[in-house]
Amino acid sequence: MLTKQKKLILSEFQRDMMRAAGQANATLLDYIRPHVKPGITTGKIDQMIHDWTYGHGYRAATLGYQKYPKSCCTSVNEVICHGIPDDYELQDGDIINVDITTVVDGWHGDQSETFLLGEVSEEKRAVTQCAFDCMHLAIDALTPGCRVATIGEAVVPEAEGRGFSVVREYVGHGLGKQFHLDPSIPHFPNRQSRIDRLFPGMCFTIEPMINAGSRYAQCDKADGWTVRTRDGRPSAQFEHSILMTETGPEILTKTQDGPQKGHQF
Numbered sequence: 001m002l003t004k005q006k007k008l009i010l011s012e013f014q015r016d017m018m019r020a021a022g023q024a025n026a027t028l029l030d031y032i033r034p035h036v037k038p039g040i041t042t043g044k045i046d047q048m049i050h051d052w053t054y055g056h057g058y059r060a061a062t063l064g065y066q067k068y069p070k071s072c073c074t075s076v077n078e079v080i081c082h083g084i085p086d087d088y089e090l091q092d093g094d095i096i097n098v099d100i101t102t103v104v105d106g107w108h109g110d111q112s113e114t115f116l117l118g119e120v121s122e123e124k125r126a127v128t129q130c131a132f133d134c135m136h137l138a139i140d141a142l143t144p145g146c147r148v149a150t151i152g153e154a155v156v157p158e159a160e161g162r163g164f165s166v167v168r169e170y171v172g173h174g175l176g177k178q179f180h181l182d183p184s185i186p187h188f189p190n191r192q193s194r195i196d197r198l199f200p201g202m203c204f205t206i207e208p209m210i211n212a213g214s215r216y217a218q219c220d221k222a223d224g225w226t227v228r229t230r231d232g233r234p235s236a237q238f239e240h241s242i243l244m245t246e247t248g249p250e251i252l253t254k255t256q257d258g259p260q261k262g263h264q265f
Helices: 012-035 042-055 122-141 149-161
Strands: 073-076 079-081 095-104 107-116 172-174 181-185 203-206 209-211 217-219 227-229 235-237 240-245 248-251
Touching (some): 012 042, 012 240, 042 073, 042 095, 079 095, 079 209, 095 235, 107 122, 107 235, 122 235, 122 240, 181 203
Antiparallel strands (some): 073 079, 079 227, 172 181, 172 203, 209 235, 217 227
């Protein structure tokens, strides 16, 4: 998905545009938050997101992206990412990741959050907590000019120390006037992430996907999008858009009503 080009270093004006896009996206997530509960369909969540987005004069980045048919992704239980909203009615005990990307004046705000519905299993609660904690550990580890590998070096020991695994096939990415840019942001250290650095003015996502069981994923051949855990066990994810500044990372997609750093589910 990455566009191979020179990594985008944002001017101060462009940083402010990304801040505005990130805040619009966070406001949207807070708007739908009270409605993500048992009894609603994932299709209804998508419709609410679509109506709010276009009603505010913005655009949903996922709609039509590489022929993706909806305005958000809704990934329930064992679905790791890219779940397509449909007529599935959420149940007590489900977990669901809602992933939204809003385009504001040409700039992208991108984030996701995993919601726990009613009385969830201890495994689902624990893997959700792990994904949330791993995201914030990775953000806290960042410094201006650090290697991208710093992210994976924070995430992998934490997840594996809790008995979980880190998805490798799907990663974070650079962000700006395009949806997916260099650098790739894997949540595990690899050769390229030990080379790439995060300089002030760069914007990117951190979005660890944590599986309760093995790390292996499989994409649904029928729809070409839905990615599930190969072993059928649950998966959780959280995502923020991050701007690297001269003094450190700035979270662009902070919500008012969502879980903040240190939250216990």
